Amino acid sequence: MAISKMVRNGQITIPAKIRKTLHIQDGDLVRFDVHNNQLIVTPVSIIDKDQAYFFSEKWQKAIKTSEKAVQEGKYTAYSSAKDLKKDIGND
Numbered sequence: 001m002a003i004s005k006m007v008r009n010g011q012i013t014i015p016a017k018i019r020k021t022l023h024i025q026d027g028d029l030v031r032f033d034v035h036n037n038q039l040i041v042t043p044v045s046i047i048d049k050d051q052a053y054f055f056s057e058k059w060q061k062a063i064k065t066s067e068k069a070v071q072e073g074k075y076t077a078y079s080s081a082k083d084l085k086k087d088i089g090n091d
Helices: 016-022 049-055 057-071 081-087
Strands: 029-035 038-044
Touching (some): 049 057
Antiparallel strands (some): 029 038
């Protein structure tokens, strides 16, 4: 537990131990929510619109599936694009 005093303009210092635990650094963004009369502070990241798809649930699931397949050796390595095209019937 930590206690901090609110100063002018509603500013509160987040104690160093909590910043370290949450990996919050100067300039980082945080979201404030109130739940059951308690303040919840959550670190957030802003994602450029052109990169948003890569953070979608669909994309993240596909990445996890691919990583699992690689770990299990369920993939084929090709020495050239020509070999890949031949294998998929697109030569």
